[in-house]
Amino acid sequence: MLIGDLLMAHGLVTPEDIDLALHRQKEYGGRLGDNLVALGVISQDQVDKVVYEAPQAPKTIEETEISTSDLLRLLFKVIYVNSLETASQFAALIKLPVPVVNRLVQEGGDRKFIESLGTADQSAFSETRYVLTELGRKFALESLQQNQYVGPAPVSLRAYQRRIEQQKISNERVEQQKIDKSFEKLVVADDFVRRLGPGINAGKSILLYGPPGNGKTTVAEKVAAIFANIIYIPYCFEVDGQIVKVFDPAIHKPVLPGSSGQNRTGLRREEFDGRWVPCERPIVITGGELTLEMLDLSFNAHAKYYEAPLHVKASNGTFIIDDFGRQLVSPEELLNRWIVPLESRVDFLKLHTGKSFQLPFDELVIFSTNLAPDDLMDPAFLRRIPYKLETVGPNKEQYFEIFRNVAAGQGLEMTAEILDIVIDELQVRNSFDLACYQPKFIVDQVVAACKYRGEKPHFSEELVTDALKNLYTSSAKGVGQTAARAL
Numbered sequence: 001m002l003i004g005d006l007l008m009a010h011g012l013v014t015p016e017d018i019d020l021a022l023h024r025q026k027e028y029g030g031r032l033g034d035n036l037v038a039l040g041v042i043s044q045d046q047v048d049k050v051v052y053e054a055p056q057a058p059k060t061i062e063e064t065e066i067s068t069s070d071l072l073r074l075l076f077k078v079i080y081v082n083s084l085e086t087a088s089q090f091a092a093l094i095k096l097p098v099p100v101v102n103r104l105v106q107e108g109g110d111r112k113f114i115e116s117l118g119t120a121d122q123s124a125f126s127e128t129r130y131v132l133t134e135l136g137r138k139f140a141l142e143s144l145q146q147n148q149y150v151g152p153a154p155v156s157l158r159a160y161q162r163r164i165e166q167q168k169i170s171n172e173r174v175e176q177q178k179i180d181k182s183f184e185k186l187v188v189a190d191d192f193v194r195r196l197g198p199g200i201n202a203g204k205s206i207l208l209y210g211p212p213g214n215g216k217t218t219v220a221e222k223v224a225a226i227f228a229n230i231i232y233i234p235y236c237f238e239v240d241g242q243i244v245k246v247f248d249p250a251i252h253k254p255v256l257p258g259s260s261g262q263n264r265t266g267l268r269r270e271e272f273d274g275r276w277v278p279c280e281r282p283i284v285i286t287g288g289e290l291t292l293e294m295l296d297l298s299f300n301a302h303a304k305y306y307e308a309p310l311h312v313k314a315s316n317g318t319f320i321i322d323d324f325g326r327q328l329v330s331p332e333e334l335l336n337r338w339i340v341p342l343e344s345r346v347d348f349l350k351l352h353t354g355k356s357f358q359l360p361f362d363e364l365v366i367f368s369t370n371l372a373p374d375d376l377m378d379p380a381f382l383r384r385i386p387y388k389l390e391t392v393g394p395n396k397e398q399y400f401e402i403f404r405n406v407a408a409g410q411g412l413e414m415t416a417e418i419l420d421i422v423i424d425e426l427q428v429r430n431s432f433d434l435a436c437y438q439p440k441f442i443v444d445q446v447v448a449a450c451k452y453r454g455e456k457p458h459f460s461e462e463l464v465t466d467a468l469k470n471l472y473t474s475s476a477k478g479v480g481q482t483a484a485r486a487l
Helices: 003-009 015-028 034-036 043-051 068-082 087-094 096-108 134-146 155-167 176-182 189-201 217-224 333-345 379-383 396-409 416-428 438-453 463-468
Strands: 114-122 127-130 205-209 228-234 238-241 242-245 278-279 283-286 298-300 306-307 317-322 346-350 358-362 363-367 385-390
Touching: 003 034, 003 043, 034 043, 034 363, 043 114, 043 306, 068 087, 068 134, 096 114, 114 134, 114 278, 127 134, 127 438, 134 379, 155 238, 155 358, 176 189, 189 217, 189 385, 205 217, 217 283, 217 346, 217 363, 306 385, 317 463, 333 346, 396 416, 396 438, 416 438, 438 463
Parallel strands: 205 363, 205 385, 242 306, 283 317, 317 363
Antiparallel strands: 114 127, 228 278, 238 242, 298 306, 346 358
């Protein structure tokens, strides 16, 4: 990690600021951060805060908090599997500083696992080349039989616990103006956003409930995306000699460019711990596919290491349970699994060896359901969800505003006459409630019909009526929204 990239990721400096600081660095020397401060681009306190929050690289094997034997096994697996030769190559893969890797190489040499082949010229500097001995290859194969994890070195369980506590989601204050701006393009009641704000800042749990099609999922996703702080995710951690993978590219979004520092040779590399990835706060969304097994450690019997469960990958972020009550697991079983973590903010996980360990439970949990909460949860569990917000259907004015906005996005003009046709068909003739999803559904249908006809998109009574016929089945007519099978 480079300090310049981190400062840009935090939004504190621009690429142009970095270029100016680089020019000054060539003339006066010093660290990049010092030159940015001298230019008046950023304050020393801001630089210090970014450096303080980032995990610092270990200077010794002891500071990794991982045993020498475990690091040695990982190193020799990496060398064997990837046919590596130099200490810088070793360090790049296991994400430990070269001095620490050199100490491990020395340990391997003392045990006759590795031997030197001399130096290899690499442009500006030379490095010693190494090769595994027969004893070293045997050690690597034995290590692979123990577990087949090959990658960045793990952090300790204690380090991971400390990091989760340090970067709690409740540590980030989300101002009212930011929340208002996030929801400004949605048609929602003012009191809904006002009540939602404290729930976002509390970082505990929120229940969104109400009839289908009125924006519960959209609200949940807006809430999850509103956080801006950078957090640090470990590639993996070690507990009782076992490896648990955490970083998941499908969930965690790194904030640094993949080619970090390639074009900025003047940047001095700060001593940041490469075993941690600076990321946006994670967002995990799960629906009907959720099972209890997905909330436990997943042990790969062949590779012999673990994958962290979904809610652990969501640590310091947001975990959204969409369509709650429609999961493969019953609501009672799911709630029983979550009742202790939501109350105590601690979760207990168990290895296949039988050993249990705990992790801080820090995430904003959002339950979203169109079922009646009282039918899903008993009072004891409802009490543990401090924020409960109902999403209701829009009134006629709000419905018209949603329709106008959606239609304008497709180049259509929504008129009062077209609205009357929709209202008459839905509410007068068929007793359906208005819902926020309906305008987009109708507009998409009208646009598709016009494309089929080879006509410019436009509203007409015929097109709108045909669209409404696709909104529900004939068996639902006249029986109201509750019994309707809306498509």
